Amino acid sequence: MAFEQLKLIPPILRALAKENYTKPTPIQEQAIPSVLEGRDLFGCAQTGTGKTAAFLLPIIQLLSKQQEQTSGKHVIRSLILTPTRELAIQISDNFKSYGRFLNLRSGVIVGGVSQKAQEQALEQGMDLLIATPGRLIDLMNQGFADLRHVQILVLDEADRMLDMGFIHDMRRIIAKLPVKRQTLFFSATMPLEITSLVDSLLTNPVKIEITPVSSTAERIKQTLYFVDKPNKLWLLIDLLQEKSIESALVFTRTKHGADRLVRGLTKAQITAQAIHGDKSQNSRQAALKNFKQGVTRILVATDIAARGIDIEELSHVINYNLPNIPETYVHRIGRTGRAGLSGIAISFCEYEEIPYLKDIEKLIKLKIPVTEDHPYPMTINESTPNAVSVIKTSVTSSEHGVTPGQGDNSTRSDSTGRKGTSEGSSRRWRRRS
Incomplete structure (x- = not known):
């Protein structure tokens, strides 16, 4: 027609x-x-x-x-x-x-x-x-x-x-x-x-x-990483070494979390700006303009601010925090794979977010494929999903100018339930070629 x-x-x-x-x-x-x-x-x-x-x-x-x-x-x-x-x-x-x-x-x-x-x-x-x-x-x-x-x-x-x-x-x-x-x-x-x-x-x-709410765009490739809270920033920095990720829209749950993540990425020399409700209208428009024009590589957004962001040829959406409302996941990843193009949705899941993941997978009627081979797997825990290779890992040092956990401002729990950084051997941030 x-x-x-x-x-x-x-x-x-x-x-x-x-x-x-x-x-x-x-x-x-x-x-x-x-x-x-x-x-x-x-x-x-x-x-x-x-x-x-x-x-x-x-x-x-x-x-x-x-x-x-x-x-x-x-x-x-x-x-x-x-x-x-x-x-x-x-x-x-x-x-x-x-x-x-x-x-x-x-x-x-x-x-x-x-x-x-x-x-x-x-x-x-x-x-x-x-x-x-x-x-x-x-x-x-x-x-x-x-x-x-x-x-x-x-x-x-x-x-x-x-x-x-x-x-x-x-x-x-x-x-x-x-x-x-x-x-x-x-x-x-x-x-x-x-x-x-x-x-x-x-x-x-x-x-x-x-398009029923339970469905997700067929052209969107979805992948999931199980990771402890303090290691999310390191995992994101590691992933962003991939040159194929020219730009990405990254979702956080809170406004403060968005600002902290931007500071962490900036210290790692990755250009990023945040867009959320506490920003002025001029600041939000400038951040969106910079992202669309390629001046800023990463746009970090809360769900509220992301409504209305219409970016052509956006290849990657990253869920730094999983949403607690499953329908929101569908809306987030729908920012990519638009107008007949392909897209990639990457999600991080920490221990506390596993119930959110189960709700999302129930809604979309799909098990999101898990990427197990990455430097920062989830700490051993009785409730950790079987799909995860449970390896006790720790990131110490601030050799890249960022503090572990800075993107989330939270502590981790080790297998004994203690909070803080576990005393295992440190794993260096690797730079992918």
């Missing part, structure tokens, strides 16, 4: 040609006609499926047809709620690209920057507002945001907004919208809270499910 068959107007088709879009993805093929008909829609789709265009293209068309009737100062005609600044900016960029041949105005409302320009944009009115819930609530409370004219609401990455605690903000925002509206709801996963929210917000929706 071609985009022309979806009854998109010529200005949008011209924009798609400029973007080198040749044929719609499955979710675009199914969603666009329904949205153009004015139907409510629930889409369950993972990252990389083309869902942003699936809702933006028909919204642009609908807005362009009714522009003269509803435009004006303070008027917001459509609203997209999204969990992170990065995702909001990405959606805004896509809107401008797809609507480049139409006279439509958009605005972005996010935290981390001065709100003055946002106040002025809201006063002028806009066809599409893309916002994170927290900042939008702030501006609503101050009387700057008027949502009474919104015709189309999009909740994007709804599961992540729930994970981030935005559920109350979402409900407060929705309460200010007209009851009669079109609602489009997108989520990568389907927990019970999402099902309940869909039932309460949507009216007779079209339901589309693309």
Whole structure:
């Protein structure tokens, strides 16, 4: 099927040609006609499926047809709620690209920057507002945001907004919208809270499910390393000696852990930057730009900040910490292997994370292949999986300018349960040719 068959107007088709879009993805093929008909829609789709265009293209068309009737100062005609600044900016960029041949105005409302320009944009009115819930609530409370004219609401990455605690903000925002509206709801996963929210917000929706959450992209090669906490940094440094890893997106569980890991990699002369919620918007955008342009080799991110990071031809994703929510694993590794390309997902698993691993493998219905031949195998423990070659190992010395455990700021437990560095022989960091 071609985009022309979806009854998109010529200005949008011209924009798609400029973007080198040749044929719609499955979710675009199914969603666009329904949205153009004015139907409510629930889409369950993972990252990389083309869902942003699936809702933006028909919204642009609908807005362009009714522009003269509803435009004006303070008027917001459509609203997209999204969990992170990065995702909001990405959606805004896509809107401008797809609507480049139409006279439509958009605005972005996010935290981390001065709100003055946002106040002025809201006063002028806009066809599409893309916002994170927290900042939008702030501006609503101050009387700057008027949502009474919104015709189309999009909740994007709804599961992540729930994970981030935005559920109350979402409900407060929705309460200010007209009851009669079109609602489009997108989520990568389907927990019970999402099902309940869909039932309460949507009216007779079209339901589309693309790539079940339990599946992972077939083109992604997955591998697992069992490793003690203090040795994670050393193992990562060792792996990054491989020239085939030109760049990698590395996930940590916490913001502080991301910063510590960047310091450790930097001391090992590996260029790295962190992107997380405590960074300013300018800092986050600069880090992302440097990574995309190849200035920075490693981008270390938390799950919250990683939503909205869209990097073409990303070959490697590394789980420095396994996520405690199995669906998050699927979302993380989906950052690679996009647009028909192959990808590699590497995961580290420490003793405390073994329950997370079991949940992940249960969800994806796959045993992740274990790489046993590496310098830092997991310490002997009664509960260590049989797949691991249990070798008591220790990394001492700071010959490379980094302290063992620096990337995780934690101690290890040896086979006797004692914390600290075991007294066995030290293993040197080896440099691979």
